[in-house]
Amino acid sequence: MKALLLVDIQNGFCPGGNLPVPHGDEIVPIANRLIEEGGYDVIVASQDWHPANHGSFASQHPGAKPFEMGELSGQPQVLWPDHCVQETADAEFHPDLNLDAVDYIQQKGDNPAVDSYSAFRDNDQAALTGLAGYLRAQQVTELDVCGLATDYCVKFSALDALDMLPNVKIRFIEDASRGIDPGGVKSAIEAMRARGIGIVSSQEILED
């Protein structure tokens, strides 16, 4: 069973959102082609879903500015602008994303005390989201990962997939993803490749 994981393709991470990833919206038509013509049996999407007082927000740390380093759940934490607050337009999926074809939505980041870059578990690895269990139940053997942002939620999701789904072949779809920082994107791709994650293009998948 082949599965596609679409990471955080939400208004908040697209131009006009509260934490825009440069050119983030450009992946939406690519994601839709993968959904429709990629030959996947299972399509899942993650959704960053924060309470308004989430601890990853700079606004919750007196004197802190967005993009400064702070601390959360005992770990260094980038302090973000408020983003993807539950029940706001910023947290909704991009309106052009073909959500009808999505079988399962995994929300994450709802615990104000810890961030959750990965779609699989919180950053302190204490709590699982349930996505690994869902994919196991679907008997998934191959998982392709793409979305926003390459250097944060996509990277952590792909690496956690590798750890938590040991017999599943994991690939990262480079052109169906965008990152925040070019240097961070480069090192994220190197880290994924070094762990054995395949780096592929949507074209390779669509031509298969």
Ligand SMILES: [Zn+2]
């Ligand atoms: Zn977030």
